[in-house]
Amino acid sequence: KAIQYSKPYAANTISLYAAKSDTVTKPDDLAGWEIGVPKSSSQDKAVTNAVGSTATIRRFDDDAATIQALVSGQVKAVGGNQFYGQRLDAASAGTYERKIDFLTTYNGVGTRLGEKDWNEAVNAFIDKIKANGELAAITKKWMAIDLPQFPESIPNIPFAVK
Template identity: 45%
Template sequence: MTRTTTRRAALAALGLGAALTVFAPFASAQTVADIKKKGEITIGMLVDFPPYGTTDAKNQPDGYDADVAKLLAKDWGVKANIVPVTGPNRIPFLLTNKVDVLVASLAITPERAKQVQFSQPYAAATIVLYGATKTPIKGAGDLKGLRVGVARASTQDVAVTKAAPEGTEIRRFDDDASAMQALISGQVDAIGCSVTVAAQIAKRVPAGTYENKFTLVQQSMGIAMRPGQEELTKAVNEFVAKNTANGELNKLYQKWLQADLPKMQ
């Protein structure tokens, strides 16, 4: 085996996420002054996670995250350039400088905190196991022998993988929309998803078809930046604190989720 082949094999073993983590410190630091000089901030956002991220009638990014992204740009006096990302590629997009920050429903976890720098929470999501009402599921132990769908590399993927006993068939899809369709079409018996995704499914099927089986986890979500961007992180935290205190984030949360912004640590 050649030295080049050995190196490629090593990188493959690490996986893309780990490899990007290794190279992340070489990404250039960015400040608010840099962003203002550029005149715009490029923000990565999911568009398949309603009501946090979706598209409007003109196929433009919309939802709670879109409104938060636009509010951030307005506060800094720059244009918001919103770039659609997916669950699996959102962190790679950030670490390879394709976006400046992520306002992409990214749950704050210890594993992700090794790759990115999080702001204080600006939103929260409750993740549940959602399945057919006729399927008896009272807890994680009942998943043995069942097919459970999740969006790949998502919080629900992590939560289901951790909770499911041996013998559970976990099927991973590219996004929540694909997992949702898999449940409706009978490809899986249940899915791990946010309560907002569950509500979307409930609107599309006869009443009583599906139900929340149990809560997997409640996660706070943060705006993500590349590691080492202390000045930028401070400015984003000031944005979150200011717009939490003045009620602007709560107004947006009520607009999209019909509930008050949860109290978050």
């Protein structure tokens, strides 16, 4: 209600990461587990909402402490963004994997409400770099992931000035 968003150009998926040997496909499988998250983060909110009282949530000061808690055995799993997989592989190659996706958030450019020219210019630029492959290449280079699929719309968040 305070700004106008463009179409999304990036996404952040919050997931559960655990040992490859653990079988987990849904939140109910986490009964009795301790799951680490960075406190007051989007991971904290997403994991807490998804697992409720099924598992114990342990909150750590930051991403590094959360990852260290998993690697050192303080927790059985962690809630993390798409970069946790890379960090966990660096800490303990081949041991951990993404198990459950809880939430995907999207990033768009924010402009002042009603600035139709700016919004149209930004959306045209995003369309152009998506179509010519530049956005996919940038995402692969800097985020080390494939370009995600973006929604055409999000309820109550228009991507264009009406």
